[in-house]
Amino acid sequence: xxxxxxxxxxxxxxxxxxxxxxxxxxxxxxxxxxxxxxxxxxxxxxxxxxxxxxxxxxxxxxxxxxxxxxxxxxxxxxxxxxxxxxxxxxxxxxxxxxxxxxxxxxxxxxxxxxxxxxxxxxxxxxxxxxxxxxxxxxxxxxxxxxxxxxxxxxxxxxxxxxxxxxxxxxxx
Numbered sequence: 580x581x582x583x584x585x586x587x588x589x590x591x592x593x594x595x596x597x598x599x600x601x602x603x604x605x606x607x608x609x610x611x612x613x614x615x616x617x618x619x620x621x622x623x624x625x626x627x628x629x630x631x632x633x634x635x636x637x638x639x640x641x642x643x644x645x646x647x648x649x650x651x652x653x654x655x656x657x658x659x660x661x662x663x664x665x666x667x668x669x670x671x672x673x674x675x676x677x678x679x680x681x682x683x684x685x686x687x688x689x690x691x692x693x694x695x696x697x698x699x700x701x702x703x704x705x706x707x708x709x710x711x712x713x714x715x716x717x718x719x720x721x722x723x724x725x726x727x728x729x730x731x732x733x734x735x736x737x738x739x740x741x742x743x744x745x746x747x748x749x750x751x
Contacts, residue, residue, distance in 0.1 A: 581605055606636035608686030612662055612679055615691045622671040622698045629662040629679055629691065637683040648674040648694070672699025 585598040610632025619626040627643060643664040645655040654675070655666040662679070669675070677693040
């Protein structure tokens with residue numbers, strides 16, 4: 580049976596007033612990992628860190644499966660005692676889908692799914708996004724640093740131009 584177990588003790592000092600309370604619950608599969616982030620991605624490696632959820636009442640291990648997004652080919656499968664993973668030796672410029680989950684003897688958690696990439700020759704940076712409990716492969720968004728800089732400069736010049744026109748109209 581599951582529930583609460585209460586115990587009292589008596590010794591030479593007297594009888595215990597408040598009982599000790601033990602909550603007894605059935606063991607189950609672990610909870611999903613939380614707050615997974617890509618810490619480091621380079622031309623040939625990716626590193627991921629997560630926070631573990633409830634272990635289901637049993638010792639748990641953590642599994643990371645790294646897939647090539649296009650073609651869904653398994654590139655690496657890593658098991659760890661902590662939710663921190665590093666995979667090296669990946670091809671550069673590769674879009675990745677990463678599935679991470681916890682497991683114990685009663686089952687496994689829902690996966691946390693990340694999108695990441697190894698850096699390519701142009702050093703494009705692919706933003707990683709976390710999708711909890713996803714069943715479809717996520718899409719990635721690319722940022723091109725030079726395009727962002729040019730957009731910022733052009734936007735700044737336009738703002739200055741508009742301010743000058745407003746000041747000239749107000750002075751008339």
